[in-house]
Amino acid sequence: MLTVLQAVADPVRLSLLRQLAAAEPAELACGTFDLPIRKSGLSHHFTVLRQAGLLLQHDDGSRRLNRLRRAEFDEQFPGLLDLVLADRPLTEPPADELPPVDASVTGT
Amino acid sequence: MLTVLQAVADPVRLSLLRQLAAAEPAELACGTFDLPIRKSGLSHHFTVLRQAGLLLQHDDGSRRLNRLRRAEFDEQFPGLLDLVLADRPLTEPPADELPPVDASVTGT
């Protein structure tokens, strides 16, 4: 649970998941992702996602293909994948201030 | 989005959210949480959650009461709160190995 949340709470891995989902049902080789990091870093992120149970890998010749574990994902964490895949505005929460917050009466 | 995921992907904050949800509709003062960290650390976590838009705070005398922003939470990230609040087994993903994984034929 925590593992999954932590796995998902990273911009690179978020992008990986989205590209994987967009390519479904096709499987993507590790080298086919469009990301600004090196191969070794990418490999690390794949390991994290795999250990979190979010994707499966299997070898195809010299390449390694990746596939989302969508079924398990949806079963164990219903709604989370859709959330992750939806590109929501990354900046909505305007609730940064604390002093001016008082809803004891207004109830807002 | 990333902000929210990162805010939620922490054991202490996860616990805070759960305790807040369990106490609803009552509001909890910062000092009423059962957690193995100091006040200053707790204050930090509250700031993170608040900035992520996940809770509201308002002062009540010398105390500061906290309340889940459940409505906004559910609206912007449907399902996520329920996921977070459900105490799932924190260790299910047995997919740590990569070499033995080959589903090209079996389709498992």
Next chain:
DNA sequence: TAAGGTGTACGACATGAATCAAACAGATCC
């Protein structure tokens, strides 16, 4: 066999995050 391509393993580094301790500010109460 040799060469090229694909991905991993390992070591090193930098950055960010969580934590604590101590000091501080406000509010309440005696």
Next chain:
DNA sequence: GGATCTGTTTGATTCATGTCGTACACCTTA
């Protein structure tokens, strides 16, 4: 006013993690 309670702020420390570079292993193709 003085003491106490509650929570924040600041600085320092520790720790985790994301990144890179290099070297390595495996497969494929010529």
